[in-house]
Amino acid sequence: MTEELLARWREAQDKLKQAKEALDDFQQFVVKFQEEQAKIAEKLQFPSVAGLDHEAFKQFLNQPYLLMPRRQDSWYVVVPKFVDMQLGWLEWTTPSYNVFVINKYVRWMAPLPHEIEERLGPTPTTQAKVVDGLLKVSAGMEEQAWQRYRKYLYKRDQFGIRIKRGYERHLLSSLIQDGYLPFTPRPVDEEDLNPPPVGFEPLPHQKEALDLWFRWGAVGVYWPGGMGKTYLGAAICAMIKGKKLVVVPNITEKEQWQVYLRKFNARDVQLETYSAWHKVQGKDYVLIIYDECHRLPAPVWSRFATVESKYRLGFSATPYREDGREDLIIALTGYPVGLSWEHFLQAKAIRKPRIICKVVSTDREKLSVLEDLLKIPMKTLIFVELIASGEKIARHFNFPFVYGNTKDRLDVINKNLVTVVSRVGDEGISIKDLERTIEVEFLGGSRRQETQRAYRLLHSVKPEISHTVIMTVNELDQFGRRFLALEEKGFKVEYVT
Structure with a gap:
């Protein structure tokens, strides 16, 4: 025991030394930054601007x-x-x-x-969480919670404050807006773990997310496309004992997950789409993974968040919602990881595709522009919104069209140089040789859809990648806000007439 304590003491001393060195380095950086800042302020002169203070x-x-x-x-x-x-x-x-x-x-x-941070005010020091139809709060906070959230509540008893049926999602949203994280952190129990699967070699950002998940048991991962969210999720499925549920938006993503689940020989995994509520209702799981979890706050899909599970994970590269329910993405998945992409960009872990908005006068011109673009042969996805438009373009150019009724969608895309795709291609498709995406039609001003379609390119290993959106002048005026989510992440949009 004495040797063990001595070893731990030495380890603690080493860590303390490293921390002090890191703090010294940071303090030196701050001093240097302040010095440079002062130099810039002194040297900058604007003689052409009269009266500069x-x-x-x-x-x-x-x-x-x-x-x-x-x-x-x-x-x-x-x-x-x-x-x-x-x-x-x-x-x-x-x-x-x-x-x-x-x-x-x-x-x-x-x-x-x-x-x-100071202007936003302090984060709450008390606790409030939703469990089994009850609002549970810290001791002494019951009356305050009853008064503040009264419209969502109907009764107080010895078990807690009971929530009105169907109002759990609204209460979760209010708790989040008030600064609470209304999910219960639960460290992953070692007894629930298998050894890591053979071939699982996490990169540093994946190891960080895995460690946070071990700590919290409920994590939302928001890395850019191509950073290995499905890879990590499938490995965790192999590491967790017992029944697992993976929920995905569509059959295309089911195919993608099946590849990785087989890779890690993950057993006892139920893979369903968000439309398969009847297959999971009333069941309990050790782990639930919500892929493309930005869908989860929708009124129809949010009931998946009520399925009993010990642990949970949420994955998305685009935690945006046009209905303003972004707060519920966190509330229903867990501790958020990876929403800031700055370190990925600095490390050049992701590349910025060339993003072009080709502006035309009328809808008729779109087909001519598309024809000109396709004169340069490269691996391409052409996105449409309407099935009739997809069929028309596919017939005109003799390309395959992948939509809801298409079987083996990934095989079709992988085997063809150019494929026309409907919304089923917006999410979860990882095509390593993809070089270009072209949007001919789109869903209004949806920022989430714009980022999802452009991010298909982040999975590619090709050196040159581009995303082109063909818009009429009127569409640009009405729906140009689609590009804001791309610009927010540091991607530049070129506007070409």
């Missing part, structure tokens, strides 16, 4: 953004475009400024400047 400019360098109220518990952050700052959701952009929207739960998604 240099002292005010120094203050601007310390806080290069404007925080403005938007509505209750929500703010705009206005940032000059030359300042590399990504906060919350990009709402709109001007030639000079980016305008982001933040609220209290954004702090769980990515780090925020200290000044903004």
